[in-house]
Amino acid sequence: MTVSGPARPGAPDRAGLARDLTRLLGDGKVLSTLGERLNYRYDAIQFGATPLAVVLPESTADVVAAVRAARQAGVPIVGRGAASGLSGGAAPAQEGLVISFTRMTRLHIDPLRREARAQPGVVTLQVSEAARPHGLVYPPDPASFRTSTIGGNLGENAGGPMCFKYGVSGDYVKALEFVDADGEVHRLTRDAYDLAGLLIGSEGTLGLVTEATLRLTTPARYTRTLMSHFAEVGQAAEAVSAAIAGGAVPSKLEFMDRACVNAVEDYLQIGLPREAGAVLVVDTDGDDLETVEHELELVEQACMRACGTVRRAADEADSAALWRARRSVSPALGRIRPQRMNEDIVVPRSVLPDVVREIERLGQASGLHMVQFGHIGDGNLHPNILFDPRQDSPEAVHQLAHEVARVAIRYGGVLSGEHGIGSMKVAFMQEAVDPTTLAALWDVKRALDPGMALNPGKVLPQPEASDA
Amino acid sequence: MNNDIAAQHPDAQGQLMAHAVDACVHCGFCLPACPTYTLLGDEMDSPRGRIVLMKSVLEGELPLLDAAPHLDRCLGCLGCVTACPSGVPYGELISGFRGWAEPQRRRPVIQRLTRSAVLTMLPRPALFRAGATVGKYAKPLAPLLPQALRAPLDLLPSAVQPAQPLPAFTPAHGPKRGRVAFLEGCAQQVLTPNFNAATVRVLSRNGIEVVVPPGQGCCGAAAMHTGARPLALQQARRNLDAFDPAGVDAILSNAAGCGAGLKEYPMLLAGEPEEGQARRLASKVQDISVYLAELSAAGGLEPFMPTTRPLRVAYHDACHLAHAQGVKAEPRALIRSIPGVELLDIPEGDLCCGSAGTYNIEQPDLAGRLGDRKARNVLSVRPDIVVSGNVGCHTQLQSHLTRLGSPVRVMHTIELLDLAYRGEL
Numbered sequence: 007m008t009v010s011g012p013a014r015p016g017a018p019d020r021a022g023l024a025r026d027l028t029r030l031l032g033d034g035k036v037l038s039t040l041g042e043r044l045n046y047r048y049d050a051i052q053f054g055a056t057p058l059a060v061v062l063p064e065s066t067a068d069v070v071a072a073v074r075a076a077r078q079a080g081v082p083i084v085g086r087g088a089a090s091g092l093s094g095g096a097a098p099a100q101e102g103l104v105i106s107f108t109r110m111t112r113l114h115i116d117p118l119r120r121e122a123r124a125q126p127g128v129v130t131l132q133v134s135e136a137a138r139p140h141g142l143v144y145p146p147d148p149a150s151f152r153t154s155t156i157g158g159n160l161g162e163n164a165g166g167p168m169c170f171k172y173g174v175s176g177d178y179v180k181a182l183e184f185v186d187a188d189g190e191v192h193r194l195t196r197d198a199y200d201l202a203g204l205l206i207g208s209e210g211t212l213g214l215v216t217e218a219t220l221r222l223t224t225p226a227r228y229t230r231t232l233m234s235h236f237a238e239v240g241q242a243a244e245a246v247s248a249a250i251a252g253g254a255v256p257s258k259l260e261f262m263d264r265a266c267v268n269a270v271e272d273y274l275q276i277g278l279p280r281e282a283g284a285v286l287v288v289d290t291d292g293d294d295l296e297t298v299e300h301e302l303e304l305v306e307q308a309c310m311r312a313c314g315t316v317r318r319a320a321d322e323a324d325s326a327a328l329w330r331a332r333r334s335v336s337p338a339l340g341r342i343r344p345q346r347m348n349e350d351i352v353v354p355r356s357v358l359p360d361v362v363r364e365i366e367r368l369g370q371a372s373g374l375h376m377v378q379f380g381h382i383g384d385g386n387l388h389p390n391i392l393f394d395p396r397q398d399s400p401e402a403v404h405q406l407a408h409e410v411a412r413v414a415i416r417y418g419g420v421l422s423g424e425h426g427i428g429s430m431k432v433a434f435m436q437e438a439v440d441p442t443t444l445a446a447l448w449d450v451k452r453a454l455d456p457g458m459a460l461n462p463g464k465v466l467p468q469p470e471a472s473d474a
Numbered sequence: 475m476n477n478d479i480a481a482q483h484p485d486a487q488g489q490l491m492a493h494a495v496d497a498c499v500h501c502g503f504c505l506p507a508c509p510t511y512t513l514l515g516d517e518m519d520s521p522r523g524r525i526v527l528m529k530s531v532l533e534g535e536l537p538l539l540d541a542a543p544h545l546d547r548c549l550g551c552l553g554c555v556t557a558c559p560s561g562v563p564y565g566e567l568i569s570g571f572r573g574w575a576e577p578q579r580r581r582p583v584i585q586r587l588t589r590s591a592v593l594t595m596l597p598r599p600a601l602f603r604a605g606a607t608v609g610k611y612a613k614p615l616a617p618l619l620p621q622a623l624r625a626p627l628d629l630l631p632s633a634v635q636p637a638q639p640l641p642a643f644t645p646a647h648g649p650k651r652g653r654v655a656f657l658e659g660c661a662q663q664v665l666t667p668n669f670n671a672a673t674v675r676v677l678s679r680n681g682i683e684v685v686v687p688p689g690q691g692c693c694g695a696a697a698m699h700t701g702a703r704p705l706a707l708q709q710a711r712r713n714l715d716a717f718d719p720a721g722v723d724a725i726l727s728n729a730a731g732c733g734a735g736l737k738e739y740p741m742l743l744a745g746e747p748e749e750g751q752a753r754r755l756a757s758k759v760q761d762i763s764v765y766l767a768e769l770s771a772a773g774g775l776e777p778f779m780p781t782t783r784p785l786r787v788a789y790h791d792a793c794h795l796a797h798a799q800g801v802k803a804e805p806r807a808l809i810r811s812i813p814g815v816e817l818l819d820i821p822e823g824d825l826c827c828g829s830a831g832t833y834n835i836e837q838p839d840l841a842g843r844l845g846d847r848k849a850r851n852v853l854s855v856r857p858d859i860v861v862s863g864n865v866g867c868h869t870q871l872q873s874h875l876t877r878l879g880s881p882v883r884v885m886h887t888i889e890l891l892d893l894a895y896r897g898e899l
Contacts, residue, residue, distance in 0.1 A: 037516070041540030045517035045526055050501045062516060090502035108515040127515070129506060153502045273559055340499030340560035344475065395476055
């Protein structure tokens, strides 16, 4: 890789950018009118700066040309998938070039090698749908999997309900092709230095993924589902700790608090227990039915010992309805307040009961509307602050989010499980990561993106010292 | 999504639009449900993107002209409404917006003439019939005409069927079980007159009296969805006068678009003196399939004759049934109840066929690509018959299946039931 100095100094050639891009790529792939550009300033959580131009590449060569043109013009580059992300990662923090991958949708399944080769714009669900006729699946299943793209999933290292047993997006990557900040193309596998691993979850700050080779697996033959509800959130967390300590390895173990359950029930009307303080939805799976049912039994007993009421799904349709409920949480919350601040903390399972109780108390004391849900089997919680900017103070919202982040840090947890740091949590990184480690992260950033052109303002906080 | 639309547009339509924008959390769940996003892959041609565009125009941040091409490409299929977990009433936004924007548009002459010709002819069956007859002879000239005139010509049937006027009153056959008023629909009286005849036969056979109020006219959906609000209001008021919801169990439509149009009267007439009357009428409106399914649940339907051989029947969800009216289960249940019929679902079933009212005329390229995709999806399940509940879809399916050389028969749900009663399946 060519490591060069910062992009050309002096005033960026903004007017020339769209013209150059159009000359290089043709008219159909470049968006330059205000109406077109306005629509590339947001993700699912935040509105950022209106880009100077947008490119819709159809090949790696198009991406290379776009990166070089942006470099020439001295403007930053933000990669974008379906922009369903929840940390502001795809919302440009500054004016610049947005590269939107939604037209790079080539997908090839190799059943013998159990691989999918996907361009970044492939919608996540489509990988599994294309693999299914060959008896294969792609396990990472973020709640947005009908919408979100492989490129975005890799950028955020997205997880989903299956991540407890089956891992997150990054665990399924065998090889990556990416374009660096200079416009050079690289092909990485996972040996030697795991540079692919570094790119995964880097939120487009180190390079732009243009193709991924993904590992496919065979689906489990049997799956069993149960739902349990509890009077109080801490009890649900106790059940989770106990079930896993007892030896169960559920394929999915999800948690919703009362506000989530009610938001979803308002939307779907499928008879969820509105009065419950918390609900768990659990799947066990495997190829041996006896083991699968034994694991469900372990979970059931742990739930009952924590004073939960248990309902086993009668059949596949029943189970699908319960999971549809969980998948709908995130957007259904929009019905309560128009905006939300989304947290994505991960804490050790042993401290889950204390953490969820403490966060619930913080929410109640703040006077803001806070809800909790998440992949609790992983210790991954999503406390969300729902607010109306016309009534609630943004400072109060930010303050509460910061308090939540501090709870995670205090209990030995981290700031992001799957949604990334983006711009929403960049300020909390200062406390979450020690200065030496932060300096090492900055060294990596500088090595791969010396001009600081790739998705500036995301992931890494500006160090307080002047050595940045 | 924050907005200050209501401050700048303080009337009832402004409030509706502001509310719709407010409800959107830009999560992007609508993206895969949108046919134009599926084809074009850009944000401006997605529901979330169009909401941002409309908001920007209504707030004065963006000139209407910049947004118009993308808003014009919206089919109004409302697939996004079904997919939206936040309950954004997108239909209210796009209809309200088009009604507000249209008077400010300066369209090219040919476009203006085509629009006004379509909106004039569609609601008048006699005129439409005459036009179709003329059009039949003009078809060979099509290659010489500009695209804007070729598209409407393509839509006209090559053979115009004789009119089958409905009696103002059809008595129930056997013991009376109910009484309904029926909306005839305009284009389908010319294009597919058998839909209405079959509807009356099936209802009467099941003990239902059918009244066809004489003063009725076009539901106004085409006008409303293309931004011709004054015309839509005029057409709605005419129907409010013609239909008396108090005297019947239900006001039935067998065209998904028209049924949805009637159900949208409260939105269209929001802030007008007739708003209450519009609500009363809308609350009685049902699709024929819903009425029959309820009748079936409450005491059964007259038994169908079994088919002469096993039949594979694919059901196509018309957008204005599935998305606008939320009707998916009822037509399927009816089809399944015919002995000898195997019901098939079509892949990408939620994706619009591209017909969408006047869309074929205004966006022929996108409409054609969607029609082709739909026809190929239909053929992939190897049906003998494909059934839908809307005349627009019917015409689109027919034309694209024919183009692909397929012999699959295209029918309305009610025709299938009618034929099953007659033992002709």
